[in-house]
Amino acid sequence: MNENKKWDDSNDAMLDIIEGIEDSKEPQIPIKCPICNTYNAHIYMHRWKDGRGTIWTWCSKCKSCSHASRVNLPKWWENADFIDISELTAHPVFLEPKAAMADRHLSQLLEICN
Ligand SMILES: [Zn+2]
Numbered sequence: 001m002n003e004n005k006k007w008d009d010s011n012d013a014m015l016d017i018i019e020g021i022e023d024s025k026e027p028q029i030p031i032k033c034p035i036c037n038t039y040n041a042h043i044y045m046h047r048w049k050d051g052r053g054t055i056w057t058w059c060s061k062c063k064s065c066s067h068a069s070r071v072n073l074p075k076w077w078e079n080a081d082f083i084d085i086s087e088l089t090a091h092p093v094f095l096e097p098k099a100a101m102a103d104r105h106l107s108q109l110l111e112i113c114n
Pocket residue numbers: 033034035036037038040059060061062063064
């Protein structure tokens with residue numbers, strides 16, 4: 001990982017990886033990054049009390065990231081207990097150190113829903 005590189009949220013292709021994992025029978029996690037084509041991309045979502053949600057996607061390698069707010073989250077999504085709301089910022093600065101935990105969380109949810 002390049003520690004000095006800044007997060008780049010200019011490419012919306014990062015959000016497409018969500019459809020990818022939902023369509024795939026055995027999704028590979030970490031997910032393939034559509035920008036640098038390496039398996040270093042992650043997803044985290046948060047469901048708010050009103051039922052709407054925010055989605056973050058980011059790549060640990062090339063530091064491409066994207067987020068979408070006030071969207072309907074997949075039914076299978078459950079918030080993780082290891083992420084505090086204060087850590088949910090536009091750029092995934094607090095999510096990146098917890099990327100492995102986010103990957104495990106996502107894998108477990110996908111296993112349950114399949
Ligand atoms: Zn990448």
